[in-house]
């Protein structure tokens with residue numbers, strides 16, 4: 001039976017549905033594509049990745065790299081090696097093939113074999129040796145993988161866009177990040193050194209396209225097929241909610257269930273999980289009659305209260321990744337959308353807000369770019385009428401309305 005869990009990736013029996021998407025992902029991988037899995041935070045990307053890891057298609061070995069705290073190119077290489085070395089076969093393979101690689105590696109080879117799991121001291125030494133030669137040395141370490149024949153490797157990299165932003169925060173020059181992106185592309189696709197027996201699946205909660213275009217590196221990622229991870233279908237949401245309530249043994253009327261889904265808007269698995277967990281706490285505290293009114297109270301006082309602030313705050317804080325002028329314009333646009341909710345706002349009206357905020361340096365291109373960012377970073381979406389926009393999620397909008405409109 002599915003368990004009600006909040007925060008940790010959902011695995012095994014606790015992973016709900018997504019079967020069609022999983023099939024699609026494997027189809028793409030089998031067809032030789034790399035995949036960019038795009039969805040807002042908490043839509044279930046990491047859970048989906050674990051599903052691929054836990055139940056791979058025959059002949060595949062998944063390797064998992066969490067890129068969220070990788071702050072420079074050399075660390076990417078070390079983290080990737082670290083994840084690869086976690087597999088005993090790959091570790092043996094590397095150690096035997098590295099024996100013949102460059103002189104610079106001598107003196108370390110023996111240590112690779114004895115330290116298990118890969119020791120932090122060893123990683124530090126390796127990092128010193130690779131240092132500013134990360135392009136050649138990283139390539140010489142990794143390219144040998146193309147002779148690995150035991151199985152195909154699916155290299156899953158979670159939150160790669162965050163890594164690129166971290167490069168920037170760590171003052172890695174844009175030119176070096178660009179070099180890194182093309183280096184990584186070469187590693188994936190070059191017929192001579194490319195890892196032709198590896199496929200890559202990259203996940204991201206924020207759009208990568210804008211940053212790539214700022215760097216002038218859009219084509220460094222053009223071998224990726226973008227697959228969006230959507231919210232649950234309306235029927236899926238009803239079914240998921242029921243299963244979770246059942247596992248918590250909470251009897252809730254149909255009206256109560258409908259109320260939850262209506263308050264939530266877009267059915268995101270995380271929010272459904274959180275709602276059920278919150279109701280469970282209320283029942284444990286002796287609240288017996290939970291109906292639509294109580295549900296609304298929970299939504300207003302708990303969900304939109306300080307308890308869940310960290311979740312939403314992230315959306316506000318990460319606007320700092322935008323240029324200063326665009327940060328202000330975004331805040332002004334989001335504020336207007338939050339106030340107007342549930343009414344959508346015309347693009348032309350948002351353009352006026354942008355021009356007013358940005359002042360002399362405003363351009364139509366700048367506005368279009370900003371709108372593309374807000375769309376790719378999952379703040380807004382187009383309303384049914386293409387020329388109008390609304391917040392991407394009702395719950396985020398309710399939160400914005402409460403804290404950032406006055």
Ligand SMILES: Nc1ncnc2c1ncn2[C@@H]1O[C@H](COP(=O)(O)OP(=O)(O)O)[C@@H](O)[C@H]1O
Nearest residue numbers: 007008010016042043044045046047269270273
């Ligand atoms: N397929 C799923 N089945 C059950 N719960 C899920 C599923 N996907 C996401 N969740 C819920 O959402 C939370 C966040 O999921 P996670 O995979 O970490 O999202 P992301 O990586 O997109 O931020 C999980 O802790 C769980 O409560």
Ligand SMILES: [Mg+2]
Nearest residue numbers: 045046047158
């Ligand atoms: Mg995640």
